[in-house]
Amino acid sequence: MYFRDVIGQEEIKERLRQMVAEGRIPHALLFDGPEGCGSLPMALAFARYICCTGEKGTDACGKCPSCVKFNKLAHPDLHFVFPVVKKGSSKIVCDDVVKQWREFILRQPYFSYNDWTLDLSPDNKQAMIYADEGDEIIRKLSLKSYESDYKVMVVWLPEKMNANCSNRLLKIIEEPPAKTVFILVTENAEAVLGTIYSRTQHIHFHGIDTNSLTQAMMREFPMLSEADARAYARLSKGNILRARELARNSDEDSQNLSQFIRCMRGAYTIANFSAQKKVEKQDALIDLKTWSEEMAKIGRERQKQFFAYSQRLIRENFIMNMQQPELNYLSTAESAFSSKFFPFINTRNVESFMKEFDLAERHIEQNANGRMVFFDLALKCILLFKR
Numbered sequence: 001m002y003f004r005d006v007i008g009q010e011e012i013k014e015r016l017r018q019m020v021a022e023g024r025i026p027h028a029l030l031f032d033g034p035e036g037c038g039s040l041p042m043a044l045a046f047a048r049y050i051c052c053t054g055e056k057g058t059d060a061c062g063k064c065p066s067c068v069k070f071n072k073l074a075h076p077d078l079h080f081v082f083p084v085v086k087k088g089s090s091k092i093v094c095d096d097v098v099k100q101w102r103e104f105i106l107r108q109p110y111f112s113y114n115d116w117t118l119d120l121s122p123d124n125k126q127a128m129i130y131a132d133e134g135d136e137i138i139r140k141l142s143l144k145s146y147e148s149d150y151k152v153m154v155v156w157l158p159e160k161m162n163a164n165c166s167n168r169l170l171k172i173i174e175e176p177p178a179k180t181v182f183i184l185v186t187e188n189a190e191a192v193l194g195t196i197y198s199r200t201q202h203i204h205f206h207g208i209d210t211n212s213l214t215q216a217m218m219r220e221f222p223m224l225s226e227a228d229a230r231a232y233a234r235l236s237k238g239n240i241l242r243a244r245e246l247a248r249n250s251d252e253d254s255q256n257l258s259q260f261i262r263c264m265r266g267a268y269t270i271a272n273f274s275a276q277k278k279v280e281k282q283d284a285l286i287d288l289k290t291w292s293e294e295m296a297k298i299g300r301e302r303q304k305q306f307f308a309y310s311q312r313l314i315r316e317n318f319i320m321n322m323q324q325p326e327l328n329y330l331s332t333a334e335s336a337f338s339s340k341f342f343p344f345i346n347t348r349n350v351e352s353f354m355k356e357f358d359l360a361e362r363h364i365e366q367n368a369n370g371r372m373v374f375f376d377l378a379l380k381c382i383l384l385f386k387r
Helices: 010-021 039-051 065-070 098-107 113-120 132-142 163-174 210-220 226-235 240-248 250-271 275-295 300-320 332-344 350-365 370-385
Strands: 028-032 078-081 151-156 180-186 201-204
Touching: 010 039, 010 201, 028 039, 039 065, 039 151, 039 180, 078 132, 098 113, 132 151, 132 163, 210 226, 210 240, 226 240, 226 332, 240 250, 250 275, 250 300, 250 332, 250 370, 275 370, 300 332, 300 350, 350 370
Parallel strands: 028 180, 028 201, 078 151, 151 180
Antiparallel strands: none
């Protein structure tokens, strides 16, 4: 990773460059940010920048022996600590799976704890940093640096540390060897041992800014329009992992939106029919009955996803009444529908709509008859549109 490969976070990049330029690199940094913000890629880019022996400008040179080794994350002065999975009672430290770790990061430097755990252990066992790792940290950092001025230790998710390991890490942070830099990367700073937290310099990460994430999504998903890429960036609140998930699930969301529109239009037509339009009312009622039968066949998990999706859409339409677009998080297709639908979700009925969709979801979880649940929900929506 280079600084240029880290999506957004330009202010933090400049702050880190300034540290190196002024020769005031702290011995212990805590990168604190939410999942998908790029804190680990930034730690890797900063480690490369520190160790680069070539001519540095705004980024590492990419040509010196140090940078060549960083291309494979195999620099002898770069050390990693990360959660691992113990099998039985056998001892395990990060070096036992460091080859797998390097390959995993090189494939995709933006990932979650669950992604790594699943790659490490298909049966999804809990990953931790165990007590034995503390001895390894002390051993590695007692050695002299091989090529660079600095030894860099990147600790990913220190909140997953065993208490004994945390205490060993604290000891070496309190009395660090010369030219040693710890970069602790956390997604939950409150869970980090308080005495470690207080001895680090904190750099707080926010979600990736919308413009940078939009451009990244368009590069990764060339078929996305700019409008959709921007919508996913906003919906994800700066989390690239969530933005990717939204892009990959766009077909499913499209189906949920289509079914939601069908239910709402049918219910509204019946609620507002006039005596002259009895045929329209009959057709709408038949379609709602057909809709409930079709929805009953899609499977319980997809039904639950539909209810969760519908509740989000109802909330977003209610918020649209405030006439503050920056508060809304809708895709292009959702915005097109909601621009006409939102006046019908208001203070008189929004709580009841949410209550009925939530109740329907709970009934599905309890294995109630799907056809009855969906048709009952449709009838209640008719009554709510009459308010």
